[in-house]
Amino acid sequence: MNEEISPYLLDPKSHPRYKRIFQMLDLANGHGLILKMVNPSALLFLVPLLLLLTAACSSGSEDTIISSEQQAGGPEYSGVIVTTDMAVGVSRIMFGVINRDGMPELSTSSDVKVYFLVPREDARELKQSLTARFVNWPTTAGGVFVANLDLDTAGAYELDISFTSSIGAPIFAQTSFLLKEEPSTPALGSAAPASVTHTAALADDISHITTSPVPDLDLYELSIHEALQQDKPVVIVFATPAFCVSATCGPQVGELTKVKESVGDRANYIHVEVFEEPHLVEEARPTGGLVPAVEEWGLPTEPWTFIIDSQGLVRAKFEQFTTASEIESKLREIL
Secondary structure, eight states: OOOTTHHHHHOOOOOSSSSHHHHTBBBBTTOOOGGGGGGGGGOOOGGHHHHHHHHHHHHHHHHOOOBHHHHTOSSEEEEOOOOOOOOEEEEEEEEEEETSOOOOOOEEEEEEEEEOOOOOSEEEEEEEEEEEEEOOTSSSSSSEEEEEEEOOOOOEEEEEEEEEOSSOOOEEEEEEEESSSSSOOOOOTTOOOOOOOGGGGGGGSSSGTOOOOOOOGGGSSSSOOOOSSSSSOOOEEEOTTOOOOTTOOHHHHHHHHHHHHHHHHGSEEEEEBSSSSHHHHHHHHEOOBBBHHHHHHOOOOSSSEEEEEETSBBBEEEESOHHHHHHHHHTTTTO
C-alpha cells in the first residue's frame, strides 16, 4: 500500500479534516450510526443514511436528521453519502443534500468537484469534476444524486456539491468519504463468485427462499453457479423485500423483472434473498441467518445488483436502488 495513503486509511482521525470526513456518520438525536464500529454483516440491517432522512421527513417524526455541525450552527447544507463500497477505479456514488432542519434539497442534477485530501497537509487537490443526475427514490417523494467516480488513489476525499434547488435557491454543500484500495464486493472485471443459491425447484415452498409478496418464479430457476456455466450474461439482485430497512428491496426486485421482460432470454436473471429460511420469523425478524452468498460476495449492505458477462466477469454493479433503465443500458452493452 502507498505509505502516503496508509496513515489515513488506518487512522482517519490523523487527518486535519477528520471532522468533515465523518460529519454525516454521526446523525443527530442519538442515532449515532458509526459504520466503522459495526460488524460488516450487521450493515445489512442499517438504513442507508439518506433513507433515514426521507423516513424522518415522511413519517411525521419530530426528530430531524441533521449533522452535528449543523446543530452547532455550522454549514447551512450538508451532503449525505448513501453508498459504502467505493474503491480505487470506477465507483458509483449516491448522495443527498439536507438543510439545517434535516429536510432534503432536490434538483434535477448537481455539479460536483471531487478533492483528494493531501496526506499530512491541510490541503486538497482537485481530482474530478462531474455532473450528478437526480434519481427518484421509489418509496418516497425524494431521491438521490448519482454519479460515477474514477479515482486512482486511496485515501480521504471531499465533495463540493452545487446546484439550484427545486424552489430556485442556490445550494452549496460538502461531504467526505474514504476511498479504499480494494472494494468489499467483487471488483469490476473480476470473476463472479460461483455461489450455490436457492432455486424454486429445490424449495419446499417459494416462501422459503424469497420474501417477495408476489414472486416472479423466473428469478428462482437457476442458482448463481448454474447461471455462470451458461454462455450468456446474468443479472443478479441481492435483496430482502420483506425485511429491507430502506424499503427499496421490493422495488429493486421489481426492476429486475422489468429488465427481464424487456431483454428476454438473451440473459439470465436471479434474485437472491439474503436470509436463510426467511419464512421463520421471531419478533418481526428472520431467524435463519444470512445465506452464504452474502459473505462470498462481500456485501456490506443491500440491495445490490450485479451484471455478469458471458465469461463470468463482473461488468457492472450497483449499490442501493437502481432503475431498470440503468440496469438494462449496462446489460445491452455486453449483449
